[in-house]
Amino acid sequence: MTAEEVFHEVMKSPELQSIFQLSKEDIGQENFNSKSDYPVVEIIKAIINGQENHRGKDAIFQTIQKQIMQL
Numbered sequence: 001m002t003a004e005e006v007f008h009e010v011m012k013s014p015e016l017q018s019i020f021q022l023s024k025e026d027i028g029q030e031n032f033n034s035k036s037d038y039p040v041v042e043i044i045k046a047i048i049n050g051q052e053n054h055r056g057k058d059a060i061f062q063t064i065q066k067q068i069m070q071l
Helices: 003-011 014-019 024-028 039-052 057-069
Strands: none
Touching: 003 039, 014 024, 039 057
């Protein structure tokens, strides 16, 4: 599975939509290669990208921290 395919599978998750109160329509329009208005979607992308690029968990965590600090 490609990173983009993993992203789309995660976005389909009813639990994700429920927990973060995201509408199915908004989530359906999300794109792996463009910036999202939802911080949680950007964090999910950072995790998927980190795994795809074989980055360590510390590097992935630092990326997420930087994103959170920019909120």
